[in-house]
Amino acid sequence: MGQNTLDPEDWGAFRASAHKLLDTAIDKMQSAKEGRVWTPLPEGMKEVLRADLPADGLDHESLQMKLAELLPYGVGNTHPRFFGWVHGAGNPGNVLAEITSAAMNANLGGRDHGAIYVEQQVIEWSRQMMGFPEEASGLVVSGTSMATIIACKVARDSRLDYQCREHGVGKAPLVGYVSEQAHSCIARAFDLLGLGSGSLRRIPCNDDFSMNLAALQKAIEDDRAQGFEPFFVVGTAGSVNVGAIDNLDALAEMAKKENLWFHVDGAFGATAILSKTVQERLSGLNRADSLAFDFHKWLQVNYDAGCVLIRSKKKHLQSFSGRAEYLTGVNKGLAAGELWPVDLGPELSRGFRALKVWAHILEHGVDKLGACIDENCRQAAYLGEKVKQSAQFELLAPVALNIVCFRYLSETESDLDTLNRDIVIALQERGIAAPSTTFLNGKLAIRVNITNHRTDIQDLDLLLEEIQKIGNEFAK
Numbered sequence: 001m002g003q004n005t006l007d008p009e010d011w012g013a014f015r016a017s018a019h020k021l022l023d024t025a026i027d028k029m030q031s032a033k034e035g036r037v038w039t040p041l042p043e044g045m046k047e048v049l050r051a052d053l054p055a056d057g058l059d060h061e062s063l064q065m066k067l068a069e070l071l072p073y074g075v076g077n078t079h080p081r082f083f084g085w086v087h088g089a090g091n092p093g094n095v096l097a098e099i100t101s102a103a104m105n106a107n108l109g110g111r112d113h114g115a116i117y118v119e120q121q122v123i124e125w126s127r128q129m130m131g132f133p134e135e136a137s138g139l140v141v142s143g144t145s146m147a148t149i150i151a152c153k154v155a156r157d158s159r160l161d162y163q164c165r166e167h168g169v170g171k172a173p174l175v176g177y178v179s180e181q182a183h184s185c186i187a188r189a190f191d192l193l194g195l196g197s198g199s200l201r202r203i204p205c206n207d208d209f210s211m212n213l214a215a216l217q218k219a220i221e222d223d224r225a226q227g228f229e230p231f232f233v234v235g236t237a238g239s240v241n242v243g244a245i246d247n248l249d250a251l252a253e254m255a256k257k258e259n260l261w262f263h264v265d266g267a268f269g270a271t272a273i274l275s276k277t278v279q280e281r282l283s284g285l286n287r288a289d290s291l292a293f294d295f296h297k298w299l300q301v302n303y304d305a306g307c308v309l310i311r312s313k314k315k316h317l318q319s320f321s322g323r324a325e326y327l328t329g330v331n332k333g334l335a336a337g338e339l340w341p342v343d344l345g346p347e348l349s350r351g352f353r354a355l356k357v358w359a360h361i362l363e364h365g366v367d368k369l370g371a372c373i374d375e376n377c378r379q380a381a382y383l384g385e386k387v388k389q390s391a392q393f394e395l396l397a398p399v400a401l402n403i404v405c406f407r408y409l410s411e412t413e414s415d416l417d418t419l420n421r422d423i424v425i426a427l428q429e430r431g432i433a434a435p436s437t438t439f440l441n442g443k444l445a446i447r448v449n450i451t452n453h454r455t456d457i458q459d460l461d462l463l464l465e466e467i468q469k470i471g472n473e474f475a476k
């Protein structure tokens, strides 16, 4: 053994502290429904985390305690009353997948080893789930933001005949379209890819916050008249603000007619294809040229894990492969493997995210995952009804999916934006619940997103009670 190995000197002590930490982690998850939602990191611990670079290491016991100390201070998304933004709640089973993946320490850039086959299986399952054709390809990535960059690049490169890979985009007058409710990651992708975020047109929405297709048609025509080249349109399947779903079938038609790449941002909404009640409204999703979605949101896989699917594997490879003869590699030995992930995305070294997705789907099966999604939609509908029926609240958007946007009304307080913002902050700081806020038609909304398999109806009742209590307290 080398003098400087990083393996434990005392495997027994390592094993004992590892088992202890595993128990502490399981305790934490078993009690996920109890206690505060969000607990800010105490000053003392912030101080500890500003320590100087250590020259010497710790013993196993001390390190295990340091790790365990962090457990209470997450975002709060493991709690049933975490309603902010769009966060998945995670699941205990993934702890085992993460242990396995850490023990393997696999690099999924390529080569021929077990982990590669697991990722291929996850992509194949995703393809089946989303109804993409057999010649589709895909990659497990950090999340929808990265998936969007990859999809946009394939769209851009295929439009410019892959010349831009070497020569840059120059002054290519390419423009794309999203709804005003679309996520900012698409504009970021345009920025990163040298197209410029200004080349992404934001199309107004209908009353239900889905993209107005007449406005889209007009924007395309106006752009063409001005010498721009429309090449890309995004359908949002589940918008961040209100959970709106664009008319994907109509967008697929329009994309075909106008010769545009049709991308779908289905970060959380696409996985609702597993829900019997939502499925139908995602019709057209399987016609997309590319799809970005997350496993870590509504499928409850632990952070982070998302997916990009590209309808044409050929185009996907042409956009990312550095190997001229990308379909022929070595066919024996560790360097074999017909398709290396490095030829499908920007990263060479890649971790084994796919394992926790694979294990999660194996553990629960997709019917149960779909049932959790169904239940969240029923809960959102319930909350929306309660809000509608109470004179104390105003519903600010129709409940399309799993998101309820509303505000507390007060007879004594005229600045409702400030009042509602303060209510949300108080809910978070008091550890009661963690909704977030957004603006809809100029009004600040309390935004309750339910992508949480631990949420019960009682959590929603309690939320409304507490909002009323705090609203009453603040309005005086």
Ligand SMILES: *Cc1c(COP(=O)(O)O)cnc(C)c1O
Pocket: 086, 142, 143, 144, 145, 146, 183, 185, 238, 239, 240, 265, 266, 267, 268, 294, 306
């Ligand atoms: C969360 C979200 C994104 C970004 O996904 P990440 O996984 O956070 O990168 C994009 N679009 C929508 C609609 C989202 O909800």
